[in-house]
Amino acid sequence: MSRPDPAAHEPGGRRSAEIQSSLAAPVRLVHRHRPSPLRARSLSLSFPPSLHLGGSVSRAAAAAMADLPPYPPIEPSSFDLVIVGTGLPESMLAAAASAAGKSVLHLDPNPFYGSHFASLSPDDLAGFLGPRPPSPDPAAASGGGDLAAARIDVRSLYSDVEISSFAPEKLEQHSRKFNLDLAGPRVLFCADKAIDAILRSGANQYVEFKSIDASLFYDKGGNLVNVPDSRAAIFKDKSLSLVEKNVLMRFFKLVQQHFSGDGESDRIAEEDLASPFVEFLAKMRLPEKIKLVILYAIAMADYDQEDKEACKVVISTKEGIERLALYHSSVGRFANAVGALIYPIYGQGELAQAFCRRAAVKGCIYVLRMPVIALHMDKESGQYRGVRLGSGQDIFSHKLVLDPSFTVPSSIGSLPQMSLMENVQVKAKVARGICILTSSLRPDVSNFLIVYPPKSLYPEQVTSVRVVQIGGNLAVCPSGMNALTPDLDRDFTSFDVCMATRIY
């Protein structure tokens, strides 16, 4: 979604905002035949041979990982950067660091790529969301010499999980045909910086997108109406009055002029830019209905912008019109995309994998099913030195990136740097749901986004609820079924932590 998600957009912290790719057909929105449903496995085969063909015998690895086949030791044992977790931010970092010529080891304890951004079959999904195995015994990671060991814990990023099935046999029958997004609902604007990053990194070679066919809005009357998001859409719209059409289009033009006009008179005044977007919309005398559409279905505001108390993130006019401009530059960016939004074929998990592939091509070494059980710290300075893997091997590196599901208990001596890790706090939570339907909610389209603005579903609703339905043609579910992933409610607070990636 368009939610500000800087970590996901900027690989290696580099800003790619203004750079438009010059590639003629960068995102091929064509259906691609894929021979094997097991993406992760087939992918790993293409990785550099050093991973699998390491010659020397493991030192004491097999003992700790009884349930896993023994791994040959990783060579070399020293890297510029070790990344644990193959979620989208970590994968982008791996691709960026590898492209910059750094030696990178990318690990994931899971047998698949993507961590919390993976797209999984129902069984794998249930397994991933279910209870975690207990952390390995910290004693196993006792350091030696001048190094101290710090235990790494794994925590669940989900506060509550509920799974129910009304037709288990049907699900079982098609189990391997599902690719359900852990991080859904997520769709991308065609002009999103994330797309620019995909293009610039070359990850677009490994992922293809399809158009989200419709963007719908739940109006006051309880109807789902098309979001009048472009000139053509306004023209065709059946629910707006003629006057509303005029007002909305004029507002679009006003914003367009702000960005493209030459004269000072074309620009929106500075004081307006600093004011809350909702106030600017009121100042422009936009009717209530149009205001809701712009705020929640185009600028994708999360919180009720008119409820000063409940609104945790107030969108400024500057931000609002930038989002509007993003929306508009998305429409028509790619030839096959009918609207502003696209979705990767085979699910969101493809994005993380595409960056991993890109990183692998640049020399990054990948090891899946490889937990990290402890950190090695310099006893004197408290500096990070390396990690101990589940296989028992010690790997040394200058930098370490852990995904947010790992925590390091603070009770490790008096090491000053350790306290940094504890700053991560849960700011907000997101309720997510995935529903598998046997028929589409709308008879005419199968891939669409629905926005339920605040207060539209029940009076206490202070955030907007977004639902994405993805049909069989995007290979996330068997044809004839639809995966519905509603982003139910944010009033429990979102976990920004999950997106943040820390570099030590």
Add this chain to the structure above:
Amino acid sequence: MASSKMGVEQRFVAALLGRSTEDELQYTEDLIGNNFSNYSAWHNRSMLLSEILKRKEQESSSQDIISKEYEFVLNALYTDPDDQSGWFYHLWLLDQTFKVKAPLLVSSWPVPGSELIVSGNVSPGDHPLTSFSEFTVALERFPVVLYFNQTVEGVNSSTVTIQCTFVQNEDVTWKPLSPQNSRASKVWVGYLDLSGVDHHSSAPHTIEVKLGHHQGINSSNGLQLSVPFDLSFTVSVKSLETQSSKDEKVAWEEDKFYACETHLQVAIPSLCYDGIAVENTYKPTTSDWQIETITEEISQIRNLLAISDSKIGKITLARLLMAHDAMSSPYATKTVHAEEVLGLYSELMKLDPSHSQYYKDERSLVLLQQLLSSRGMLLRHCFYYGGITSSSTHGPICLRLNNQSISRMGSFDKLLWVQMLDLSDNELHSIEGLEAMQLLHWLNLGRNKLRSFTALGPLRCLKSLKVLNISHNEIGLHSIDTTRYSCSASPLSHNGEIIWNGDEFSPENADVTNYWEAFMVFKSLELTQLDIVGNAVANEKFKSFLLKVLPKLQFLDGQNLH
């Protein structure tokens, strides 16, 4: 060009593929849905709909189709009022809605029921005309003017019959009044020879004109004159005073005119078709659907203009309002919206200076309609000319439309009776349509913006014109006159009315070639007075040329030539 070509190809391909018109219509709808700034798709849609409408036999189903199209196009107009493609389609729809079907007689001279007193063959000063019923015309060329609402052809002695005791119907020749030499015209004239009427008896003679009883008067799209029309009037010929003709100079000075509003308000007869004159014959019909449609469109465009500034929207509103007035009052006797329309055009002149001439012209036409809308309004512009010293009574009645910022003349259907017309101090650049005013004797076009003699082309049809003032115009000022290329009055065109007589002017052939356009205009006139001072062309050489072309001229630029 490109768009119509694409449309043609599109239809050609569709015909090849055997696709139905309805499928094609849906296709244009899809194209327009994707991007409504698509002239070619809108144009193609209009062509397809024309075909469909032609096939519909029931009026109501056509109306349903058109109403739906209004709804459709309004979405485009409201979404982006600056985009012209939708407006063009809207204009096409309006044409479909208000298409004038059958031809209709909207004015004539004389007006039915009028009682005319005619004196003939006199010089202007001798016979003062004291009322709206008295006219001076050459008795052998008494004009009957028929003014239709559209160009028609087929007006001749078999489609129009004249019944009176002293004129044989077959002797009357009907001519189209148009500077172009064409077979069709909005205005037709037939000349009756009244020279055989007894001058000494003032008994009125009844003349009846019947038209439309036989088929043959057709519009350009082949429709017949809708309703037969009879007009009858009486003519009594005033005895000639045998005073010797002593020509007097006509001076167009302000103090020579006296308002006649107070004197004659009650007494004046109908001068044009204003509903009273034609009450007993028929009225053109307007359907409820048309009224509803235009009312709806007016309110829609008004709402749009209230929130969005759109030039093309303003023009459309102005046109709609005038069409509405025209529908509710077929003879343009009520101009309910004239003020609003004048305001719209004035605004447009400011908003869009590059097209201000067009707006000014349109504004002039509306202004004229308003000025001439009722008898009371008309009278405010009627004056006695009192500059004739030898006469003890009033002079002729002069219609004065001077100093009104008029850039184009119109409303000729109301002006067929006028003998003396003052249009000085306006901004006229054309006098197109003036040829309908067959009784015109005295014409003042001084201090206007006429740029060439070609622009004076309509004068060639005014056989009664004797006194002309074209002083202080811009004739000869601009070396390139664009109007000449659009007019037929050039040596290259064939015009039956002007007979080239080389012998007559052989010594001055060089002059004729130099002043060809002037020659074409003046050759057919018998002016006695001409004012041409203040034009770039008016040098001594030109004046000497004029004296040769106009042998009856007595005053040139105020100078008595005798």
